Amino acid sequence: MCFACGDEQANGLHLRVFAAEGVAVTAQFEVAAAHQGAPGLIHGGLLTLAFDEVMGSLQWMMRIPAVTGRLETDFLRPIPLGRTVHFAARCRGVHGRKLYHCAEGRLDGPDGEPVARASALFVEVRLDHFAKHGRAEEVQAVLDNPGDHRTLRAFEVNP
Numbered sequence: 001m002c003f004a005c006g007d008e009q010a011n012g013l014h015l016r017v018f019a020a021e022g023v024a025v026t027a028q029f030e031v032a033a034a035h036q037g038a039p040g041l042i043h044g045g046l047l048t049l050a051f052d053e054v055m056g057s058l059q060w061m062m063r064i065p066a067v068t069g070r071l072e073t074d075f076l077r078p079i080p081l082g083r084t085v086h087f088a089a090r091c092r093g094v095h096g097r098k099l100y101h102c103a104e105g106r107l108d109g110p111d112g113e114p115v116a117r118a119s120a121l122f123v124e125v126r127l128d129h130f131a132k133h134g135r136a137e138e139v140q141a142v143l144d145n146p147g148d149h150r151t152l153r154a155f156e157v158n159p
């Protein structure tokens with residue numbers, strides 16, 4: 001049950017990611033009271049989490065299992081609770097096992113004020129990376145019901 005995209009996570013980010021033009025995705029994050037850091041503002045770490053999830057979706061579109069190696073966030077503007085961050089992310093390039101992604105977040109609409117930017121290096125892994133390192137009960141649950149796992153289903157294309 002992923003904290004960023006899982007429906008069952010009461011205070012999770014409930015991110016939904018959609019295919020865009022090229023090797024690119026978009027997503028929206030409604031900033032709830034549970035996501036607070038400073039009073040009335042989003043916690044910056046949760047914004048980085050959202051970037052991790054959105055950029056991490058690119059490799060599922062590319063069908064390359066990969067994990068985050070490095071992730072850098074530029075926090076451009078404070079983001080109040082109750083607003084929606086619109087993300088756009090794309091793959092900038094692939095070199096060997098290394099995938100280079102970038103993303104931006106805008107306030108309240110895809111053409112809204114830019115509030116954050118991020119770039120990341122993801123590293124391709126074999127699927128047994130997850131089986132080897134994950135706690136056994138959750139890994140077994142995925143193996144028993146792979147269709148329950150969002151990333152193992154077909155990519156959600158445009159709504």
Ligand SMILES: CCCCCCCC/C=C\CCCCCCCC(=O)SCCNC(=O)CCNC(=O)[C@H](O)C(C)(C)COP(=O)(O)OP(=O)(O)OC[C@H]1O[C@@H](n2cnc3c(N)ncnc32)[C@H](O)[C@@H]1OP(=O)(O)O
Nearest residue numbers: 052053056067068069070096123125127128130131142151
């Ligand atoms: C059968 C079971 C089925 C289960 C199926 C489930 C499906 C999965 C479902 C859903 C999963 C996705 C969910 C999305 C979540 C969002 C993404 C996350 O948050 S992921 C979690 C956070 N990240 C980690 O936990 C990584 C921990 N780190 C590692 O495991 C290793 O360090 C790893 C794999 C990243 C690299 O280790 P190496 O030993 O494989 O490879 P080396 O040689 O060290 O690196 C490869 C290349 O990358 C560069 N590199 C690696 N880390 C770097 C860094 N931090 N900065 C710069 N370069 C880096 C290296 O310099 C090297 O480059 P050169 O090929 O020599 O040019």
